[in-house]
Amino acid sequence: MQNKYVMEILKEYERLSEEAKSAQLQRQKEIYHKIPRIKEIDNEISRIGYDIASSIFKGIDVESYIKERRRKITDLKMEKAELLTSFRYPVDYMEVKYICEKCKDTGYVKNEKCSCFKQKLIDKFYQQSNLRDVLKKENFDMFDISLYSSEKYKDELVSPRKNMEEILISCINFSQNFNAISDNLFFYGNSGLGKTFLSNCIAKELLDKGKVVIYQTSSNLIQILRESRFDENISRERIEEINTCDLLIIDDLGTEPNTPYSQSELFNIINTRILQGKKMLISTNFSLEDLMTIYPERITSRILGHFTMFKFYGDDIRIKNSINKRKPRI
Known part of the structure; x- marks a missing residue:
């Protein structure tokens, strides 16, 4: 009986995770349509992230280069936050919204059952009784x-x-x-x-x-x-x-x-x-x-x-x- 409950809960977590990511993509599309500059910012942040990862092969002062690139990312993130708030959106509007932030709706934290997983399992026993x-x-x-x-x-x-x-x-x-x-x-x-x-x-x-x-x-x-x-x-x-x-x-x-x-x-x-x-x-x-x-x-x-x-x-x-x-x- 317990194994059945575990499988039911894991399927529920899979569904919750998919729903959270799907909702995040919808919010992202909404923002990109209303505020095109934010899409440009996200693309630029992605390019800089790639540049940082490949900087070791460029024969430059890596430490200085990475520091400067990270400063640029910070500036872009601040601009993005200001744009969102100017259009009356929360700063974290485009982020994935998980029900449990500890396990990110996976049920596990560092290979251990999250407290929310344990409680869902106990809830199954309560429902049965x-x-x-x-x-x-x-x-x-x-x-x-x-x-x-x-x-x-x-x-x-x-x-x-x-x-x-x-x-x-x-x-x-x-x-x-x-x-x-x-x-x-x-x-x-x-x-x-x-x-x-x-x-x-x-x-x-x-x-x-x-x-x-x-x-x-x-x-x-x-x-x-x-x-x-x-x-x-x-x-x-x-x-x-x-x-x-x-x-x-x-x-x-x-x-x-x-x-x-x-x-x-x-x-x-x-x-x-x-x-x-x-x-x-x-x-x-x-x-x-x-x-x-x-x-x-x-x-x-x-x-x-x-x-x-x-x-x-x-x-x-x-x-x-x-x-x-x-x-x-x-």
Whole structure:
């Protein structure tokens, strides 16, 4: 599946590059027709460029000659810019306009995938999972803190609402200062308290900034890793993307098969990203005590030692939200 996406993206880059060059030629024809002197200038610059390249064979003071010729090119470019602006055209009107200036719409920078290529690839995964539609509804603007009770909850020191206000601030700070902080986030608590919602909020903020974000439930993640390792038709590059993406979100930790293989793969992913300084967000419906029972010490020690813990508690807000939606409007 991934190879199919790569080929689709490469074809898209080829189309974008051709369109950019075609549009540039049309603008060039337009300018040459309206301002003939600019065509003369471009031709003269080309001739001088050829003269510079062949100057070594002319038996002259090459350094002085090249310096004088380059000065002439500068004068011509200044004249060209003045002509364009006098006719109310931008100075760069005749240049090729690329969507991505870093890779010039090729997808690669110095034989490495450009960030725009990586993001297009991740976007393909989002389209497949329909998560992009989810992010239209699950983002910070749609987060409703009023769904959380302001009353004391069991033995907790602060109310669910106060607790969520603090968590929300931390999530926004994580998104806004992503490049400057080294935190990993760990959400735990009962279902229906907003863990996945806030994970999606963070994902959207970072995707909008062009960060490479991969979101998977823990069960899907283990399945992907199993297929990548044992199916030779699936590219191992998929594992590399999981290891190196800007943010890896692992939702519903504990829903994956609890086998030695799954635990080994989970440890490898978490440990590799910690060693590489790559950020993670993990959520689970289990308590910390349950996790200590379910997972071996080498996994729990990585989580407890390298993640900032956020406990979610209170009444199921999905039920409250559903009730609110059914209330008649006055």
